[in-house]
Amino acid sequence: MPPGALTRERDVREAYAAHAGELYGFALRSLGDAGLAEEAVQETFLRAWRAGERFDPQIGSLRTWLFAILRNVTIDLGRARAVRPPVAEAGVEPAVEPFEEALLAWQLEEAMRRIGDQHRRVLVETHYRGRPYAEVAEELGVPEGTVKSRVYYGLRALRVALEEIGYDG
Amino acid sequence: MTAERCREWRESLGAEALGQLPDDERAALEAHLDGCPECRAELDSLAAVARLMPLADPERFDAAPQPPPELAGRVADAISSERRTARRRRRRRLGFGAGLATATAAAAAVLAIFAIGGGEEGPSQWVAFSSLPRGVKVDAKLEPRPFGTEIHMYVEGVRSGTLCRVTLHGPHGVRMSAGTFRYRYGADQEAVLSSALDMSRASAIAVQVGSRTFVAPVGSGSA
Numbered sequence: 148m149p150p151g152a153l154t155r156e157r158d159v160r161e162a163y164a165a166h167a168g169e170l171y172g173f174a175l176r177s178l179g180d181a182g183l184a185e186e187a188v189q190e191t192f193l194r195a196w197r198a199g200e201r202f203d204p205q206i207g208s209l210r211t212w213l214f215a216i217l218r219n220v221t222i223d224l225g226r227a228r229a230v231r232p233p234v235a236e237a238g239v240e241p242a243v244e245p246f247e248e249a250l251l252a253w254q255l256e257e258a259m260r261r262i263g264d265q266h267r268r269v270l271v272e273t274h275y276r277g278r279p280y281a282e283v284a285e286e287l288g289v290p291e292g293t294v295k296s297r298v299y300y301g302l303r304a305l306r307v308a309l310e311e312i313g314y315d316g
Numbered sequence: 317m318t319a320e321r322c323r324e325w326r327e328s329l330g331a332e333a334l335g336q337l338p339d340d341e342r343a344a345l346e347a348h349l350d351g352c353p354e355c356r357a358e359l360d361s362l363a364a365v366a367r368l369m370p371l372a373d374p375e376r377f378d379a380a381p382q383p384p385p386e387l388a389g390r391v392a393d394a395i396s397s398e399r400r401t402a403r404r405r406r407r408r409r410l411g412f413g414a415g416l417a418t419a420t421a422a423a424a425a426v427l428a429i430f431a432i433g434g435g436e437e438g439p440s441q442w443v444a445f446s447s448l449p450r451g452v453k454v455d456a457k458l459e460p461r462p463f464g465t466e467i468h469m470y471v472e473g474v475r476s477g478t479l480c481r482v483t484l485h486g487p488h489g490v491r492m493s494a495g496t497f498r499y500r501y502g503a504d505q506e507a508v509l510s511s512a513l514d515m516s517r518a519s520a521i522a523v524q525v526g527s528r529t530f531v532a533p534v535g536s537g538s539a
Contacts, residue, residue: 274334
């Protein structure tokens with residue numbers, strides 16, 4: 148058994164404390180349903196516990212391993228949902244994005260939450276809302292050059308945050 | 317110095333990566349990039365991040381959704397029950413002698429009577445010990461059992477061989493021993509103990525580690 152394997156209930160509890168939030172956030176985003184997301188997170192940790200002896204921190208991070216398990220769990224849940232009779236009027240079935248794309252989207256959103264407010268603000272205003280630098284500068288009460296510089300440092304901060312989250316593209 | 321020379325160009329790289337640079341500025345930047353591999357590499361790297369941006373939904377940038385707090389307990393319970401099943405299976409596989417098997421069956425019958433008598437198994441509970449010395453970790457998980465309470469102890473950061481004594485506190489000064497164990501460095505730090513005190517009646521758990529005693533409250537929510 149490799150050192151650092153996930154064999155005790157306490158190891159699982161610590162893994163839960165460290166990563167359940169991220170796993171849940173992503174499961175909710177990709178499954179579009181809070182109940183299913185909870186089910187997915189619970190099943191992920193149960194499978195992690197069963198396979199705990201095989202986890203080797205030398206090979207990859209705990210986060211990467213848990214996300215790989217979650218990936219299989221969401222596929223199984225998606226399959227189970229597919230054979231269930233269609234949901235009554237209640238609602239629109241969430242669109243199922245391919246896992247990798249959903250993971251990238253979630254990683255970027257998580258990275259956006261981690262960078263500073265000032266950086267996020269200029270990226271949202273100029274990129275997502277498509278507003279001119281001059282307008283954003285006036286609204287924020289700063290020179291246009293400052294907006295430009297915040298866009299640059301904002302992208303750099305985003306790159307660092309993505310690396311922290313485990314994005315390796 | 318590259319850094320000094322590139323300084324004014326660098327801050328345009330973000331806008332360029334996002335396709336926001338006006339044409340005249342872009343032409344000037346291009347001229348610089350042709351002669352500066354460092355700035356070119358930086359632009360490529362930022363452009364890779366920028367390419368991901370359309371995937372994300374800015375409505376989701378504000379707060380990360382959190383799992384409900386009770387999910388942690390449900391995960392712990394699912395794992396405990398799976399472990400109990402595995403242990404039972406292992407015991408069966410080891411093959412007890414006939415006499416023992418009968419004894420076990422008899423014990424099981426007694427336990428079953430207790431179980432029917434109201435010893436319904438409820439949720440397990442993690443207990444946190446606070447005000448511990450730096451570097452020392454003590455945790456306990458309590459599980460209601462027909463016989464009383466099963467206690468999983470986890471100790472870390474004390475001298476190997478340290479004697480640990482666990483006691484459950486009940487109402488009216490009741491003290492029920494849950495037994496002793498030794499912390500061994502490098503070994504699996506979990507010790508499984510039992511106390512006859514019903515978990516629903518337990519108000520606190522005391523753990524004596526060497527010469528120090530730590531007490532933590534036990535919630536009455538499971539009663």
